[in-house]
Amino acid sequence: MRPFDDSDLSRDGKVLILAYDHGLEHGPVDFEDVPETMDPERVWDVATHDAVTAFAVQKGIAEAYADDYPDVNLLLKLNGTSNLWMGEPDSAVNCSVDYAAEVGAGAVGFTLYGGSNHEVEMAEEFRDIQEDAREHDLPVVMWSYPRGQGVKDDTSPSTIAYAARQALELGADIAKVKYPGSPDAMAHAVDAAGPTKVVMSGGSKTSDEAFLSSVKDAIDAGAVGLAVGRNVFQREEPEKMLDALEAVIYEEASVDAALEHL
Numbered sequence: 178m179r180p181f182d183d184s185d186l187s188r189d190g191k192v193l194i195l196a197y198d199h200g201l202e203h204g205p206v207d208f209e210d211v212p213e214t215m216d217p218e219r220v221w222d223v224a225t226h227d228a229v230t231a232f233a234v235q236k237g238i239a240e241a242y243a244d245d246y247p248d249v250n251l252l253l254k255l256n257g258t259s260n261l262w263m264g265e266p267d268s269a270v271n272c273s274v275d276y277a278a279e280v281g282a283g284a285v286g287f288t289l290y291g292g293s294n295h296e297v298e299m300a301e302e303f304r305d306i307q308e309d310a311r312e313h314d315l316p317v318v319m320w321s322y323p324r325g326q327g328v329k330d331d332t333s334p335s336t337i338a339y340a341a342r343q344a345l346e347l348g349a350d351i352a353k354v355k356y357p358g359s360p361d362a363m364a365h366a367v368d369a370a371g372p373t374k375v376v377m378s379g380g381s382k383t384s385d386e387a388f389l390s391s392v393k394d395a396i397d398a399g400a401v402g403l404a405v406g407r408n409v410f411q412r413e414e415p416e417k418m419l420d421a422l423e424a425v426i427y428e429e430a431s432v433d434a435a436l437e438h439l
């Protein structure tokens with residue numbers, strides 16, 4: 178397993194990945210609340226905040242802007258699907274690890290839909306990516322999202338523990354999982370992941386307090402941090418939410434103290 182240290186994805190052993198692949202995964206509808214976020218440059222600017230340890234984007238967004246943001250740690254997502262796809266969950270590999278390294282990535286990301294009819298092919302694709310990433314010494318983040326025919330409840334404690342374990346078994350350095358609803362269930366997922374670190378997925382935009390409380394619970398349960406998109410960039414003042422997350426994730430602040438940043 179690749180050493181998890183302060184040189185790449187983490188700050189003081191903690192992680193805050195700002196995700197901005199929504200234009201592909203969900204479409205421009207995700208930018209309607211704050212229309213300026215349609216412009217990738219606006220969100221690259223947000224990603225320069227000290228709290229952000231990596232910025233997750235697709236290849237096209239990386240190619241167009243990465244050179245202008247040398248201080249942003251680029252996490253290149255290597256597969257993705259649009260919401261227009263109506264089949265069983267699947268995600269097309271659209272970038273190689275070699276090309277990610279060429280574009281300047283400090284880490285790579287891959288979505289695996291465990292339980293989908295396409296799980297076998299996706300796991301095989303991940304094998305190549307994981308081994309190529311080792312060659313390049315790039316950490317691998319798995320968006321481990323059980324989904325599809327084999328999955329009844331994609332956020333149940335047992336499903337999320339399985340998602341975390343699947344990331345370990347297949348060789349990911351970090352498992353990005355949905356919050357399973359309680360600190361105990363998150364702690365169980367963290368146990369299941371063993372040496373693979375766990376980050377919580379942000380999800381759709383919620384109230385400041387509900388969102389920060391779930392982040393706090395996840396950190397207290399042993400998650401190393403968060404991979405978040407909408408709960409940051411769909412706010413009018415995303416930097417203030419990053420200030421609040423910085424307090425919760427790196428400074429062990431209470432939710433009430435963090436809320437003062439907003």
Ligand SMILES: O=P(O)(O)OC[C@H]1O[C@](O)(COP(=O)(O)O)[C@@H](O)[C@@H]1O
Binds near residue numbers: 196199380381406
């Ligand atoms: O597949 P879903 O659940 O719609 O969400 C996928 C999105 O969620 C993320 O994993 C995290 O972003 P959010 O914090 O906005 O949920 C993105 O990288 C991705 O675009």
